[in-house]
Structures are given as C-alpha cells and as structure tokens.
Amino acid sequence: MEAAGEKVENHFFTRAEIATHKTREKRVWVTYKEGVYDITDFIDNHPGGKAKIMLAAGSAIDPFWRVYQQHLNSNLPQELLATMKVGVLDPSEKPTEVDMSDPYSHDPSRHPGLKFHNTKPCNAELPPALQMQNWVTPNELFFIRHHHPVPEINAAEYRLLIKGKGVKPICLSLADLRDRFPRTEVTATLQCGGNRRAGLNKVEKTSGIEWGTGAISTATWGGVLLRDVLLYSGLLSPEIAKEQGVEHICFTGQDGLMASIPMEKALGTFGDVLLAYEMNGEPLPREHGYPLRAVVPGHVGVRNVKWVTEIVASEEEATGPWQRGIAYKGFSPQVKAFDGVDVEAIHSMQEMPVQSVIVSPEPGESIDREEGTVTVSGWAWSGGGRGIVRVDVSGDNGKTWLPTEITHGGGQNMHQAWAWSFWEAEVPLALATAAADGSGKHAVHLCCRAIDSAYNVQPETPESIWNIRGLNNTSWDRVDIDVKGQR
Amino acid sequence: MEAAGEKVENHFFTRAEIATHKTREKRVWVTYKEGVYDITDFIDNHPGGKAKIMLAAGSAIDPFWRVYQQHLNSNLPQELLATMKVGVLDPSEKPTEVDMSDPYSHDPSRHPGLKFHNTKPCNAELPPALQMQNWVTPNELFFIRHHHPVPEINAAEYRLLIKGKGVKPICLSLADLRDRFPRTEVTATLQCGGNRRAGLNKVEKTSGIEWGTGAISTATWGGVLLRDVLLYSGLLSPEIAKEQGVEHICFTGQDGLMASIPMEKALGTFGDVLLAYEMNGEPLPREHGYPLRAVVPGHVGVRNVKWVTEIVASEEEATGPWQRGIAYKGFSPQVKAFDGVDVEAIHSMQEMPVQSVIVSPEPGESIDREEGTVTVSGWAWSGGGRGIVRVDVSGDNGKTWLPTEITHGGGQNMHQAWAWSFWEAEVPLALATAAADGSGKHAVHLCCRAIDSAYNVQPETPESIWNIRGLNNTSWDRVDIDVKGQR
Numbered sequence: 001m002e003a004a005g006e007k008v009e010n011h012f013f014t015r016a017e018i019a020t021h022k023t024r025e026k027r028v029w030v031t032y033k034e035g036v037y038d039i040t041d042f043i044d045n046h047p048g049g050k051a052k053i054m055l056a057a058g059s060a061i062d063p064f065w066r067v068y069q070q071h072l073n074s075n076l077p078q079e080l081l082a083t084m085k086v087g088v089l090d091p092s093e094k095p096t097e098v099d100m101s102d103p104y105s106h107d108p109s110r111h112p113g114l115k116f117h118n119t120k121p122c123n124a125e126l127p128p129a130l131q132m133q134n135w136v137t138p139n140e141l142f143f144i145r146h147h148h149p150v151p152e153i154n155a156a157e158y159r160l161l162i163k164g165k166g167v168k169p170i171c172l173s174l175a176d177l178r179d180r181f182p183r184t185e186v187t188a189t190l191q192c193g194g195n196r197r198a199g200l201n202k203v204e205k206t207s208g209i210e211w212g213t214g215a216i217s218t219a220t221w222g223g224v225l226l227r228d229v230l231l232y233s234g235l236l237s238p239e240i241a242k243e244q245g246v247e248h249i250c251f252t253g254q255d256g257l258m259a260s261i262p263m264e265k266a267l268g269t270f271g272d273v274l275l276a277y278e279m280n281g282e283p284l285p286r287e288h289g290y291p292l293r294a295v296v297p298g299h300v301g302v303r304n305v306k307w308v309t310e311i312v313a314s315e316e317e318a319t320g321p322w323q324r325g326i327a328y329k330g331f332s333p334q335v336k337a338f339d340g341v342d343v344e345a346i347h348s349m350q351e352m353p354v355q356s357v358i359v360s361p362e363p364g365e366s367i368d369r370e371e372g373t374v375t376v377s378g379w380a381w382s383g384g385g386r387g388i389v390r391v392d393v394s395g396d397n398g399k400t401w402l403p404t405e406i407t408h409g410g411g412q413n414m415h416q417a418w419a420w421s422f423w424e425a426e427v428p429l430a431l432a433t434a435a436a437d438g439s440g441k442h443a444v445h446l447c448c449r450a451i452d453s454a455y456n457v458q459p460e461t462p463e464s465i466w467n468i469r470g471l472n473n474t475s476w477d478r479v480d481i482d483v484k485g486q487r
Numbered sequence: 488m489e490a491a492g493e494k495v496e497n498h499f500f501t502r503a504e505i506a507t508h509k510t511r512e513k514r515v516w517v518t519y520k521e522g523v524y525d526i527t528d529f530i531d532n533h534p535g536g537k538a539k540i541m542l543a544a545g546s547a548i549d550p551f552w553r554v555y556q557q558h559l560n561s562n563l564p565q566e567l568l569a570t571m572k573v574g575v576l577d578p579s580e581k582p583t584e585v586d587m588s589d590p591y592s593h594d595p596s597r598h599p600g601l602k603f604h605n606t607k608p609c610n611a612e613l614p615p616a617l618q619m620q621n622w623v624t625p626n627e628l629f630f631i632r633h634h635h636p637v638p639e640i641n642a643a644e645y646r647l648l649i650k651g652k653g654v655k656p657i658c659l660s661l662a663d664l665r666d667r668f669p670r671t672e673v674t675a676t677l678q679c680g681g682n683r684r685a686g687l688n689k690v691e692k693t694s695g696i697e698w699g700t701g702a703i704s705t706a707t708w709g710g711v712l713l714r715d716v717l718l719y720s721g722l723l724s725p726e727i728a729k730e731q732g733v734e735h736i737c738f739t740g741q742d743g744l745m746a747s748i749p750m751e752k753a754l755g756t757f758g759d760v761l762l763a764y765e766m767n768g769e770p771l772p773r774e775h776g777y778p779l780r781a782v783v784p785g786h787v788g789v790r791n792v793k794w795v796t797e798i799v800a801s802e803e804e805a806t807g808p809w810q811r812g813i814a815y816k817g818f819s820p821q822v823k824a825f826d827g828v829d830v831e832a833i834h835s836m837q838e839m840p841v842q843s844v845i846v847s848p849e850p851g852e853s854i855d856r857e858e859g860t861v862t863v864s865g866w867a868w869s870g871g872g873r874g875i876v877r878v879d880v881s882g883d884n885g886k887t888w889l890p891t892e893i894t895h896g897g898g899q900n901m902h903q904a905w906a907w908s909f910w911e912a913e914v915p916l917a918l919a920t921a922a923a924d925g926s927g928k929h930a931v932h933l934c935c936r937a938i939d940s941a942y943n944v945q946p947e948t949p950e951s952i953w954n955i956r957g958l959n960n961t962s963w964d965r966v967d968i969d970v971k972g973q974r
Contacts, residue, residue, distance in 0.1 A: 238756045247900075264757045264902045269725045330942050332879055334888050347876035347901065351941035383941050384871065389834035392819055398951065401821050413734075414834065415751045454838035454870050455817050455959045456943045457952060464885065465944060472942045 011036070011087030015059075018089075022058035029086065030061040037061075037084040051129035051362070055113045063111045067138045103149045108287050111140040117209045121146035125214030131359050132377060132422055135408040136187065137217035139285050145192050145215060147322070148255035151307045155291045160275070164313030166244035168234040174291055177275060180232070181224035186272050188297035188418040189381050190304055191216040193328050193349050196357070196477075197470035199462050206470030213357045213477070216381070218419050221295045222278030226266050226311075229275060235313060238267040250318040251294050251305035259303050260318035261296050262350060270385075270416055272297050275308070297418035298384045300349040302328055323348050331467045338468075352383030353472055354458055356391055356423075356450035358479045369442075369485035373426040377407075378477070380421050380450035387417030387453045395431035397445035398460065398476060402427060404448075414453040423448075432483040442483045447476040498523070498574030502546075505576075509545035516573070517548040524548075524571040538616035538849070542600045550598045554625045590636045595774050598627040604696045608633035612701030618846050619864060619909055622895040623674065624704035626772055632679050632702060634809070635742035638794045642778045647762070651800030653731035655721040661778055664762060667719070668711035673759050675784035675905035676868050677791055678703040680815050680836050683844070683964075684957035686949050693957030700844045700964070703868070705906050708782045709765030713753050713798075716762060722800060725754040737805040738781050738792035746790050747805035748783050749837060757872075757903055759784050762795070784905035785871045787836040789815055810835050818954045825955075839870030840959055841945055843878055843910075843937035845966045856929075856972035860913040864894075865964070867908050867937035874904030874940045882918035884932035885947065885963060889914060891935075901940040910935075919970040929970045934963040 013029075013036050021029035021038075028040045039053065046053040048068070056064055065071040098105045104120040114124035124144045126137065134141075155174055163169035172180075192215035194208050201210060209215075230249070235241050241263055249266040252258050265271045274295040277284055284290045289306030296303045302322050317323050326338060329346040358378040361367070367374050380388045388409075392401040402425055409421035432442040449458045459465050462475040500516075500523050508516035508525075515527045526540065533540040535555070543551055552558040585592045591607040601611035611631045613624065621628075642661055650656035659667075679702035681695050688697060696702075717736070722728050728750055736754075737747040752758045761782040764771055771777045776793030783790045789809050804810050813825060816833040845865040848854070854861050867875045875896075879888040889912055896908035919929040936945045946952050949962040 262902045264900075268756050270751045270755050330876070330938065332877060332888055332890060334890070347874075347940060349942065350901075351873070353941050353943040384873075386838070386871075387834075389817070390819060401819055403819060403821070413751075414837075415749050451817065453834060454840050454943075455836065456840040456941075457946050457961075459944050460947050460951060464947060474944075 008085050008087055012090040012092075013087050014090045014093050019058040028054070028057045030056045030059065031089060032061050032065075032081055034089050035081075035085055036087040036089060037081055038086045039084055042080070042084065049129070052133070055127065055129060059112050063140065064113060067111070067113070067140055068133070106152055107150045108285070110144070110287070113141060114144065115212070115214065117211070121148055122150075123209050125211055126217055127214055128212070128359050128362060131214060132379065135218065135419075135422060136220055136280060139219070139279055139282060139288070142217040142219060142279075142288060143192070143215050144287060145301055146255070147257055150286055151254040152286070153254055153291055153307060158291050158309075160292060160309060160311065162229070162233045162311045164250075164311075165246045165315060166235055166240060167313050170233045172229070174277065177224050177229070177277065177292070181228045183222060184225050184274060185220055185222050186274055186295065186297055186418060187218065187220045188272075188295055189216060189218040189420040190295075190301045191352060191355070191381065193300040193302060193352070193471045194469075195355075196473035199475065200466050200470045200473045203462050203466045206466075206468055208470050213359070215301070216379075216420070219279050220281070221274050221276040222281070223274040223276035223292070223295070226273040226275055226294070227268070227271065230267060230313070235267070238263070241267060241313065245315045246313045248314050248317050250312040250314050251308050252310040252312075253289075253305045254307035254309050257302075257305055257322060258318040258320040259305050259322050260314070261299060261303050263313075265296065265299065265350070272416060272418065298351055298386075300328060300352050300383075303350065317348065326469060328471065329469065330471050331469060333464070333466050335468055349471065353474050354380075354382035354386070354388075354450050354452040354456045355474045356380035356448050356458065357477045358393075358446055358448050361446075361479060361481050363479050364482065366482040366484055367429065369429050369432070369483050371429060373428050374444065374481065375424065376404075376427050376446055376448070377422065377424040378448055380423060381419075382417070382450070382452035382456070385413075385416045385418055386456070387412055387414035388421045388450050389414070389453055389455070390451045391421070391423040391448060392451070393425045393427060393446065393448045395427040395444050395446060396433070397478070398447050417453070429483050443480050444483055445478065445480050447478045449476045495572050495574055499577040499579075500574050501577045501580050506545040515541070515544045517543045517546065518576060519548050519552075519568055521576050522568075522572055523574040523576060524568055525573045526571055529567070529571060536616070539620070542614065542616060546599050550627065551600060554598070554600070554627055555620070593639055594637045595772070597631070597774070600628060601631065602699070602701065604698070608635055609637075610696050612698055613704055614701055615699075615846050615849060618701060619866065622705065622906075622909060623707055623767060626706070626766055626769060626775070629704040629706060629766075629775060630679070630702050631774060632788055633742070634744055637773055638741040639773070640741055640778055640794060645778050645796075647779060647796060647798065649716070649720045649798045651737070651798075652733045652802060653722055653727060654800050657720045659716070661764065664711050664716070664764065664779070668715045670709060671712050671761060672707055672709050673761050673782065673784055673905060674705065674707045675759075675782055676703060676705040676907040677782075677788045678839060678842070678868065680787040680789060680839070680958045681956075682842075683960035686962065687953055687957045687960045690949050690953045693953075693955055695957050700846070702788070703866075703907070706766050707768070708761050708763040709768070710761040710763035710779070710782070713760040713762055713781070714755070714758065717754060717800070722754070725750070728754060728800065732802045733800045735801050735804050737799040737801050738795050739797040739799075740792045741794035741796050744789075744792055744809055745805040745807040746792050746809050747801070748786060748790050750800075752783065752786065752837070759903060759905065785838055785873075787815060787839050787870075790837065804835065813956055815958065816956065817958050818956060820951070820953050822955055836958065840961050841867075841869035841873070841875075841937050841939040841943045842961045843867035843935050843945065844964045845880075845933055845935050848933075848966065848968050850966050851969065853969040853971055854916065856916050856919070856970050858916060860915050861931065861968060862911060863891075863914050863933055863935070864909065864911040865935055867910060868906075869904070869937070869939035869943070872900075872903045872905055873943070874899050874901035875908045875937050876901070876940055876942070877938045878908070878910040878935060879938070880912045880914060880933065880935045882914040882931050882933060883920070884965070885934050904940070916970050930967050931970055932965065932967050934965045936963045
C-alpha cells in the first residue's frame, strides 16, 4: 500500500482533466483539498443519495462538505475517500487569471452546487437535490439573482440616507442601526418573480432567465424593522404618512437597482419588513447585500433590495425598469408584443401568489412496482404571509387527490407565514397507467397544488397563465415517473 | 275615459289572484299603492330593461320604485302606469295573519326583489338583474344571510362588553362609541363563503344554501375602528397583545352567532375593521345588525358579526359551529364524509380568494349576429384588500382572452381594495361556434376570470375545487349565449 500510495502521489492532474470525469462511463472524479479521487463505485452507497454526490462530479467536493458538516464531524468520510485516491492536483497548474478591468472580476467566489444561468451578472438557482436538504437554506446555497456586479462597500464608511415626503432627511451608520433600534429576526422565503419560467417557455417562449424550480430560498434574517426606523426618521405615524400622501417606500441599492413597496407594507404593524445586516446568524454576505439589505417578507424577490443606501418616502412608485418597466409586470396572455400597451398602467408585482413544487422524485425517475408506493416530497409557499393550509398531491394527473403531511414549516402564524412549508406523501404506484404509445411502459402522473390561508389555489395549466415576461408560473407542478415490473 | 276609469275602479283583485299574472301568456300584472296594472305591453319598452321590471311581476312595484327613485322624480312613470290600470286591490282582503309564537314573526319586512332561499332564518340573494344597478348596493337589496331570527334590540339599553386576555373589561353604550372615537367610513363588499355554491352542486351535491352569484353586496359602512376601541379598552398595543398571547378577537351576536378574526386583522394599522352603526348614511337597519355590527373588510361574510354584544380577546378562536365546526372550512375534494376527519385542524375561512362573475348577458340569452358584438359585464373582487389588477373575458371558452374595462371601483388602493370592481367588454359574436349536436345552432361560450394584486388567479373548473361544504367556488364563471342569423 505504501508503494501504491507513493505512486498515486506522483499522478498529477489538471482541473480541466478532472472536469472530464463527470459520468460513470468516464469514471466520476472529485477533488478534496489537493487530492484527486475516483468515487464511481461509491456513488450508489452515498448515504445522502446519488443526486447530491453527483453535484460535485468533476470538481471539488470541499464546498459541499463545508455546507454539510457531518462530513467533517467524523473521520469516516476522509478514511473512505483515502481508499479512492487516484492522484493529486498538478502543482504546476497556474491559478485562473482574473481580468481586473472586468467589472465582474470582484464578484465573490460561489458555491459550485448552484445551477448557474449566468455569471455576469450572476444568476444561479438551488438545484432540486439541495432544495430540501435544509428548511433554512445555507448562505452559500441561497439562490442568486443579480442585475449588476456585486458592489464592494466599506462598512465603516457606509451610510443609509432616509429622506422624502414628510421625512426630515437623516443619515444612519451601521452602528446607528444596530444601537438605536431593537434587533429583530424574521425567517422569510424569497422567491424570484420568474421562478419556474422554464415551464411557461414550454408553452411559448417568454423572455428572461430560464429558471427551473430553484429561484427560491429561505433564511433567518437579523436586523431592524424598517417601520421602527421610519417612525424614528420623521414619518412618525402611518396616519401622517396617509395625510401627506406617502404611498410608496423606495429603495436604491449601491448597484443601481431601484424598487419600491407599498407604504402599508412598510409601516403596517405586522409587515415585518427588515433592514437586515445578518443572514443565518452571520454578517450579511457580500453576495446577498452586505452591509445592509431590505427583506420584504411575502413580496417578490426584486423588492428585497440588496446593498441598500437610500430610502425615500414618496407619492409615487420607484422609477426605473424594475418597478415601472416591463420586468415584473404580469401581462395578459394575449399580449405578444409591447406596441400600444400602456405599460405604466400594469400592476408591478408585490405580493406573490400561492406556489408549490414537487422536488422528489425527479421527472423520469424509474421505480419498481414492488415498492408499492413512491414517496413524493416538495415545498409550498404563498405571498403576503398567507400560510399554507393544505397541499394536495395526485398520482393520476389531478383526477383524484391525496392528502400530504407538512414536515417542516407547519405551525407558522397563518397571517404572517413568511417561510415555506415542506410536505410529503406516499402515492400508490397502482395509480400508474399505460403509456398511450403502446410501448408497454407504465407511468404515474404526479402533480401537486397548494391552498393558502385565503383559500387561493394554483391554476391547472401553464397555458392559461402564460405571459410574455414569464412571471408567476404557479401552475400545478407535474412530474411523470416510470413504473417498472409486472402489474 | 271617465266611464272606463270608473269601471276599472270597481274591479277588485286579491293578492293571490294578482300573483297568477306573472307571464306574458297569462298577462303580467303589478300593483302600485292600491292600483292593479297590466304592464304586459310595456315590458319591452321599459328603459331599465326587461329583466328588472319582471322582478315585480305578479306583485307590488312600490319597493322597486322606492329603491330606484328616478321613478318618483318625474310624473311620467305614474302617467304611463295610469294608462295600464285594470283594477284595484280588494279592500275586503284581510292582512296576512302573523303567528306571534313563531320566533321569526318579528323579522323585518323584506324587499321582494331579493331571491329568497329561506325565510326562517332568512337567506336571500341579489338577483343578477339588480347586482350592477348600483356599485353601492341599496340597503333594502343587500343580500341577507341569517342563522337565527332577527333580534330586537333597544338601542338605549344596548351595551357592548369588551373583555378577555389582557383587557380590563369595559361596557360601552352606543353614545360612548359615537362620542369617544372618531367616526370612520369604509366602503366594503361582503360575500358569503358559499356564494356560487350552485356551480359546485352541478359537479356533485354539497350541503348548504344553493346560492347563485348574488350572495354578495357592497355598502358604505359608518362607525368606529375596532382598533381604536381595543387600544382604548386596555390591550394598548399590538405588541402587548403578542406578548400576552392574544391571537384572536371573538365576537358574539345577540342572535347567538359566534365568530372570531385574527388579532393581526383587528389590530393592524390598515385592517379597517369597523364596529358599524351606519349603513349607506342611514342608521344600521335591524336586518343588518342594528344597533352595531362588525365589518371585517376582505374577510368572509360570517366574520362580520351582526348585533354584536360581546368582544373577547383570546388565545383561541371563537367556539361554536361557525368557527370550529364544518360550516366555513374548505375540505379537500377527496373528503366525502366527516368520519375520521380532524375538523378542528382544518383552517376556518377568513380572507377570501379572488372571484369574478358575468352578470350580463344571462345564460341562454339570444343575440342577433348582426349586432356584431355582445356587451359582457360583471363584477370582480378579492379578499384581504387585494385589488383587481385585471379581468379577462373569453368568447371561446378560455382559449383566447380579451381585455375588459373597469367601469366602477377602479382606482382603489391596491392593498386596501375592500370593494368590488365592475367591468365591461365587447366580445365579437364571430367567436360563436356551431353546437356539437348538429342542430345548426351557434353559441358563444363566454367565461371570465379576475387577477388580484398578488397575481392570484381563479381555477378553470369547479371540478378541481369541489368540496363537501360547497365553499369558495371561484372557478371561471361561464355563460353560453345563442347567436341567431346567418354566418
């Protein structure tokens, strides 16, 4: 073994070479620290499942172990890994050169487990295999939806300017915010308005990032209530805001993004809008708005402005494309172009509609009929703090429904339910029907739908809600699986 | 003429006899004061439309003229009517005897234009012909949904008791309420949770009153904000309520009905919950809660407790069937009986989902192809103060959609839109398709759907949302009309 070990230590591999080992056919390699490992024969035995370990195929496993620390809490994973060693990273390989003139060159390094749609600006979603690993998403895995490079802000020099109608202008430092207002925590799910856009694109092409189901994540945010800060800064009361005609609270981020929320949300007693400086107990990461961001629970992601530097009380909505342009407006299905459309008259998204997704099984998964049932799990969430009262799951394309059990996120206040719920059900494989193509294959047609505390429901199909910007796809999520074996 | 007039004055008719004259075949008669009139030949010329004048067929036209005062503001209606006189009410007819031992014998007299489902207790809806006559429904036409006889309350002796967790008990007279708190007006639509139940019954029988589309009405309510009263009575602040564990505000009506609303709605800055003593500028009618009722804008009708005598701050929901029983709970479609169902665990309705209805044309109406288009109109509303951002109408059963114009109720605050919106559109008759039965008939299949400010949508069919209690039928409203004439 000593001799073999010496031999392995002399096998040098470049990252490019390792990246070609991503499939069982080509053998699946990963790196850990400086070592290179062939994990092909271990994949099926991975206690966390095949899908999760395959996220690291052809690259480093370190970022995953950092997030899922059970790998570091015992010696077993490293001992197992040692038996699979095939070599080490080529020490002569030069680090990737960074073009410092590229405005994106200062963006933070990112977790490879995310599914990247773009990097300039970065847009990355949480893949299904990681969506339900944690009810509160680890910071490194929280979905990313940027419109610009990530700003670099010196916290000591940072100031938040608050001004506008009825407000005596004031500048607050981070220390002011921390010291002068009570620290408040809110666990809130953020979802991009375009989540599940891919499903609408199957009907007819829309515009924007082709999100799957993962433009959604949950964190426990720490900070101060915007309401407390606004009252202090001179608006004094919702009543006076109403008298002064203040209808919108506008945020500007250091990156240039501008968005606003209704005055009622910002100043309402139970709106829970935060100016957050912490995310899951850590200082807010640069990626997610360091040193300060807005968290607007129950509202579409884009209103949760990151790197916020200015807050303005106004009679009008924020200016700019993210509020007044087409970006977050739900057009009628008949709108196929913007000629002659009065875009300003269309309501810009704020609260979101009720949503749910099947996370497991994945589409096309093959299950043995002898298993009897398939465990179906997923998440559900609604905007406006409307709690999930029920998730129904169907094994026959929506003809009949089965109840599900809420496994995480149950027990939230039904009127301030800011975080998602996880659900699970056993669906009988006996519901499988024969494929119409005469192939002899049998499939179970799974779909799910959630009902929120206002008894709002999800629409049956993406066709009926198709819209040119590909927003608000809350149609029943559908997953077909194959059933193997005799009837 | 004098002689003919004398002759007519000698023709006596009983109410029972008049009631047999309800159709063109039997001639349509109405009474006005003591006179009896044959209006058959006038029906098609009625400026307000055929459907509306036919509501009085076989009975008194006085209640309609009282509500639609244009009939009394000129001499023309009475002059026209005089030409149709056929006789007078039989003066020897005894008034209907009232059984004073019947607990319902003291119920107020009611407008005959309502569509009565029951009278003991009274349940009556606004017929389509009157739904859009007024954006604010006249008091006499406001839909009625009672569970008991209408109480008789002496206003001078009336006291409202407020007590419960964290509250120093207090008794308030009507004068206290009027004098100690600012008078506030809210225009709010109330809708019964079972509105449009008839549509679910077509799928499979449910239980409860078979409401059409008219268990909904709108009024401008005057009174004091519950929030103001609760703060005064000792809860002091929403923060203290949270600390004390107060989660529900429970109402008890003099009739015995008990219901509760979430603390957040009652105490929130923008919840606009009223203790109302006025309705459309008049003292609250006995029928609708005299001397005081709760008005909970955006929540299901039953939470708007009438004749309210007691308000209790509580950790728990109200007791009784209307809150904890099956009455206002949305069960899954698979629940066909209550054996083994944990009824307490099901969410009792509060906010309502987005809803819309086609009021005109009526189903089966026949329209000449030469008209080119049909004017389609209706109303839309959503719970929780979510404004209507759009109503779509389709002439081909939902395959394509046309925009509509909001004619009344537009411009409400999108987050405190408590009242309904009226909408209208011109739908081309060219969308008519031939009936599948080969009859040569052509029909336009109209349907409508509304989208609220959270971009919630209505479900396509009643099948997918069927529930044993017949609640929350918000499926696309569908109306088929016949198109006459050559293609």
